[in-house]
Amino acid sequence: MEVIRSQKRTASNDVVSNPKIPLYLTAPPLEVRLEEFELFAIDRLRVLKGVSDGLARGKNPKEMDDVVDALWKEHMRHSDASEMLNKDIISHFVIRLVYCRSDELKKWFLSMETALFRHRFRLRNFEAQRAIVGEFGLPYKAVTGAELESLKERLGQVVRSLGQISPSVVNDICCVSVCFFSFLSFAVEAVYYKVPFEEVPDLVAGRRVLIQKGHAFVAGSQLVSLVVTQFRSHISKALILTNRKWMTTIREREKDRLTPIVEALSTTYVGPDYSQSNDYADISLKDIDQVSKSSFPLCMRHLFEKLREDHHLKHGGRMQLGLFLKGVGLKLDDALAFWRAEFSKKVGSERFDKEYAYGIRHNYGKEGKRTDYTPYACQKIISSAPGVGDHHGCPYRHFSEDNLRAALGRMGLSSRGMEDVMDKVRNKHYQLACTLTFEAVYGTSCDVGINHPNQYFEESQKILKSKTPAAPV
Amino acid sequence: MTREEIESREDESMMDAPQINKPKPEEFFNVNYLRIYYGNLFPYSDIHKWLSYGHDGKHPGCDEYYFGRREFSFTLENDVYLRYKSFKNASSMEDAIRSHFPYKIDIGAVYSVDPDKRHAYSQTGSNVFTPVERELVFDIDITDYDDVRYCCSGADVCSKCWPLMTVAIKVIHTSLTEDFGFKHILWVFSGRRGVHCWVCDPKARRMTNEQRSAVAEYFRVYKGNENNARKVALMGYSLHPFLARSYVDYLKGFFEGELQATQSIFSTKDKYEKILAMISDEDIQSELRGKWENSARSSLSEEAISLVRWEQLKNTLQSKKHKAPTLRMCVEEIVFTFTYPRIDLEVSKQMNHLLKAPFCVHPKTGRVCVPIDPNNCDEFDPLAVPTLSQLIEEINSGGSRMDVDDDSDDSDTSLLGKSVKFFRSSFLEPLLKSCKEEIESSYKTKIGKSKDSLSW
Numbered sequence: 001m002e003v004i005r006s007q008k009r010t011a012s013n014d015v016v017s018n019p020k021i022p023l024y025l026t027a028p029p030l031e032v033r034l035e036e037f038e039l040f041a042i043d044r045l046r047v048l049k050g051v052s053d054g055l056a057r058g059k060n061p062k063e064m065d066d067v068v069d070a071l072w073k074e075h076m077r078h079s080d081a082s083e084m085l086n087k088d089i090i091s092h093f094v095i096r097l098v099y100c101r102s103d104e105l106k107k108w109f110l111s112m113e114t115a116l117f118r119h120r121f122r123l124r125n126f127e128a129q130r131a132i133v134g135e136f137g138l139p140y141k142a143v144t145g146a147e148l149e150s151l152k153e154r155l156g157q158v159v160r161s162l163g164q165i166s167p168s169v170v171n172d173i174c175c176v177s178v179c180f181f182s183f184l185s186f187a188v189e190a191v192y193y194k195v196p197f198e199e200v201p202d203l204v205a206g207r208r209v210l211i212q213k214g215h216a217f218v219a220g221s222q223l224v225s226l227v228v229t230q231f232r233s234h235i236s237k238a239l240i241l242t243n244r245k246w247m248t249t250i251r252e253r254e255k256d257r258l259t260p261i262v263e264a265l266s267t268t269y270v271g272p273d274y275s276q277s278n279d280y281a282d283i284s285l286k287d288i289d290q291v292s293k294s295s296f297p298l299c300m301r302h303l304f305e306k307l308r309e310d311h312h313l314k315h316g317g318r319m320q321l322g323l324f325l326k327g328v329g330l331k332l333d334d335a336l337a338f339w340r341a342e343f344s345k346k347v348g349s350e351r352f353d354k355e356y357a358y359g360i361r362h363n364y365g366k367e368g369k370r371t372d373y374t375p376y377a378c379q380k381i382i383s384s385a386p387g388v389g390d391h392h393g394c395p396y397r398h399f400s401e402d403n404l405r406a407a408l409g410r411m412g413l414s415s416r417g418m419e420d421v422m423d424k425v426r427n428k429h430y431q432l433a434c435t436l437t438f439e440a441v442y443g444t445s446c447d448v449g450i451n452h453p454n455q456y457f458e459e460s461q462k463i464l465k466s467k468t469p470a471a472p473v
Numbered sequence: 474m475t476r477e478e479i480e481s482r483e484d485e486s487m488m489d490a491p492q493i494n495k496p497k498p499e500e501f502f503n504v505n506y507l508r509i510y511y512g513n514l515f516p517y518s519d520i521h522k523w524l525s526y527g528h529d530g531k532h533p534g535c536d537e538y539y540f541g542r543r544e545f546s547f548t549l550e551n552d553v554y555l556r557y558k559s560f561k562n563a564s565s566m567e568d569a570i571r572s573h574f575p576y577k578i579d580i581g582a583v584y585s586v587d588p589d590k591r592h593a594y595s596q597t598g599s600n601v602f603t604p605v606e607r608e609l610v611f612d613i614d615i616t617d618y619d620d621v622r623y624c625c626s627g628a629d630v631c632s633k634c635w636p637l638m639t640v641a642i643k644v645i646h647t648s649l650t651e652d653f654g655f656k657h658i659l660w661v662f663s664g665r666r667g668v669h670c671w672v673c674d675p676k677a678r679r680m681t682n683e684q685r686s687a688v689a690e691y692f693r694v695y696k697g698n699e700n701n702a703r704k705v706a707l708m709g710y711s712l713h714p715f716l717a718r719s720y721v722d723y724l725k726g727f728f729e730g731e732l733q734a735t736q737s738i739f740s741t742k743d744k745y746e747k748i749l750a751m752i753s754d755e756d757i758q759s760e761l762r763g764k765w766e767n768s769a770r771s772s773l774s775e776e777a778i779s780l781v782r783w784e785q786l787k788n789t790l791q792s793k794k795h796k797a798p799t800l801r802m803c804v805e806e807i808v809f810t811f812t813y814p815r816i817d818l819e820v821s822k823q824m825n826h827l828l829k830a831p832f833c834v835h836p837k838t839g840r841v842c843v844p845i846d847p848n849n850c851d852e853f854d855p856l857a858v859p860t861l862s863q864l865i866e867e868i869n870s871g872g873s874r875m876d877v878d879d880d881s882d883d884s885d886t887s888l889l890g891k892s893v894k895f896f897r898s899s900f901l902e903p904l905l906k907s908c909k910e911e912i913e914s915s916y917k918t919k920i921g922k923s924k925d926s927l928s929w
Contacts, residue, residue, distance in 0.1 A: 154714040157711050157712070157713065157714045157717060158713060158714065160709060160710040160711035161708075161709040161710070161711050161712055161713040161716075162709055163708050163709035163710055197653065197687075198676075198680065198681075198684050201683050201684050201686070201687035202687065204687040204688065204690075204691050205686065205687040205690035205691060206690070207691055207713045207715065207716075210714055211652040211653065211691075211715070212651070212652060212654075213651070213652075213653075213654035214653055214654030214655075214676070215654075315819070354552060385690075385693070385696065385818065386696075386698055386700075387617075387695075387696070387697070387698060387815075387818070388617050388619075388620070388695075388697060388698050388815070389698060389699075390698050391698070391700070395700075398700060398701065399700050399701060400700065400701040400702050400703065402702075403700050403701070
């Protein structure tokens with residue numbers, strides 16, 4: 001890609017139709033004006049930031065499809081289809097250059113571009129999707145004939161196990177099976193691809209495919225999983241290569257032209273991660289019990305109470321609560337004292353020092369590869385999987401209704417407030433449920449919505465401090 | 474090592490070993506016994522052959538440094554923990570074990586560089602020390618079933634609850650072979666109350682963390698802890714074929730047969746209330762509770778009572794299951810709650826997770842972590858596994874030869890020899906054969922490629 005100052009630009013020779021999503025495999029032979037270099041990138045960043053916000057608010061896949069559709073139309077539209085494609089490609093490569101420069105940026109870019117791709121893919125019709133799959137050049141064939149026959153019954157079981165009623169599709173290979181299966185109103189789809197199970201980890205994890213002898217049978221409607229895995233893997237590798245090129249040649253060569261633009265573009269667009277605590281959040285050990293009752297979100301309150309009660313938490317709980325406390329402002333020494341005081345009651349201080357202190361220091365970036373871990377956002381907590389003896393996770397998701405009602409009662413919710421919250425829970429809007437709890441507890445509205453436990457804490461502290469500035473809260 | 478070398482080594486350590494009188498019952502694990510075990514019985518060369526996966530240096534395609542890049546860890550007396558240990562070959566591994574006599578040996582991943590030398594590479598900035606291969610592993614521990622076993626709890630295990638492990642092996646093993654197509658699978662007794670599974674196919678060893686996580690989640694059904702009552706929730710209109718096969722082939726029969734006999738899960742109010750709580754309909758709960766509270770069938774055995782009540786529950790649910798979606802597969806949910814395998818997900822998900830080595834000795838029980846034959850796991854009895862003191866006793870009575878490198882039939886009759894022989898014939902030999910074929914064929918491909926690039 002060449003960046004030039006002149007007014008003229010060579011248009012891409014590709015005739016493009018809207019259904020296509022570029023795969024960003026190689027930088028295209030286009031010339032870009034310097035002004036466009038920055039403007040295109042900013043527009044795309046607006047899209048990526050919108051995707052990030054949507055995910056942080058826990059929107060489901062269908063809602064995200066709509067979000068992406070709206071964002072794309074608002075920021076990336078162009079009256080000329082080929083210009084639109086150019087902008088798409090150019091902006092991706094510019095952002096890739098900007099975001100290849102650190103692990104944190106790479107991770108964010110990879111997640112957002114993959115999510116963007118996923119939802120743009122879902123918005124396409126089946127033919128367009130098939131074409132995109134074709135572009136990846138994957139060697140996977142459709143299953144036909146006798147093999148398909150032998151699998152039909154179990155493929156039907158898979159469809160029924162997912163509880164969905166698929167549209168019955170006309171299958172011109174075998175009409176008999178259409179009659180049989182549409183009678184059950186759970187039709188097996190017309191096209192299945194035989195793919196190594198490693199290529200579709202999310203379908204395997206959710207038991208959404210039939211697996212036999214190492215092959216997964218992926219339905220046409222599930223193609224998105226296959227391509228997203230490929231896309232992510234490709235972008236991940238590309239980021240490493242781009243970083244290398246940046247470090248060795250580009251940064252120096254472009255230091256008067258592109259480098260300042262690139263460096264400026266990266267600082268503005270990542271949401272707060274609460275790894276640096278601020279003035280509002282500076283708790284000391286003696287206040288911690290009171291603060292847990294007044295400002296902790298339900299998930300952390302539960303963990304805290306269980307810790308006080310059992311003098312122990314399993315690993316998942318230690319991570320979730322421990323990192324939250326770090327975000328809230330608990331310093332390493334205080335954290336060690338806090339956990340030691342509790343755990344000693346159960347396992348003794350010697351065992352604490354031997355087995356648990358290391359983990360706490362690790363969380364603060366003082367051991368091992370010295371990563372300063374960031375507290376978990378709601379999205380991560382909701383998708384965790386608490387098992388036997390665990391107390392982490394999101395109570396709105398992981399508690400039974402009775403237990404959740406009891407816990408909300410202890411937080412002081414009225415029965416009316418509780419019904420609103422339970423309604424959100426039934427519809428699987430866990431973060432909205434937590435937001436409503438927040439609003440009920442503090443008697444104020446929270447328009448922006450809760451998407452991080454530390455955000456809950458900070459907002460809560462703001463409110464409490466504004467009411468009684470002097471007293472400790 | 475040649476036979477002479479082994480024999481002369483044996484003689485040396487025999488002379489040095491203290492005279493051991495009949496061991497007191499409580500002394501089943503101590504450093505002296507460990508010395509003898511690691512001096513005479515631990516199968517060093519079998520473990521080395523396994524973890525070398527055919528890279529024995531005899532073929533030009535071999536990677537002679539492969540074994541040296543594997544991480545081991547030792548747990549010594551007094552909980553001293555040594556990580557990132559690595560060994561060039563079998564004899565340096567043996568030397569290290571025989572100088573430390575570790576209480577526990579763990580096996581980690583094969584890394585990109587020798588774990589011993591990992592710091593030498595950290596100057597370059599990017600993370601060059603990274604795992605490149607690791608078996609796909611599973612850990613099943615019977616304490617995770619404490620909410621559904623009534624005979625024991627915590628660290629204990631007995632013949633009544635061990636069958637839960639047997640069923641777990643059958644379900645997981647069948648899926649690993651039938652669904653995932655894996656061929657080289659080793660099941661090992663963990664020494665006290667569980668089992669470990671090592672999947673050693675090349676494909677498995679190269680799986681990424683994400684793929685391992687996917688397989689672990691595929692196996693996951695039980696999502697319980699004290700915060701929820703319905704710990705297995707089977708949604709949809711039918712079971713996924715994997716779950717259906719497990720149910721029909723293993724779980725249903727076990728639940729309605731052996732489990733009722735050993736656990737009598739309906740016989741008392743406490744027990745049946747727990748099951749009633751899994752039915753998400755108050756009316757059905759009351760109906761069944763009414764029947765059971767009032768029945769005074771004192772003449773029947775606990776097992777018979779349980780069976781009768783199970784039939785009543787099934788019949789009631791069958792007629793009422795259309796009342797709500799959550800009742801559709803309630804019967805299956807109950808069976809799954811009591812019988813379906815509960816694996817420790819964290820162990821399987823990450824390549825750098827360490828797992829105890831086979832043929833270690835468990836410090837709390839003195840039992841050896843012997844392999845289990847998945848095709849014959851009904852026969853396995855955790856309480857009949859050889860203990861250290863039994864093995865020492867066997868040496869003292871001078872019975873069979875303790876030369877575990879001996880392939881002769883004698884090793885069949887010794888307590889440990891049987892296990893080593895099984896390890897070799899059922900697992901190691903087929904594995905090595907397939908590894909060598911792979912090394913050979915990828916070497917040929919490489920040669921072929923370079924030949925092509927030279928020709929013009």
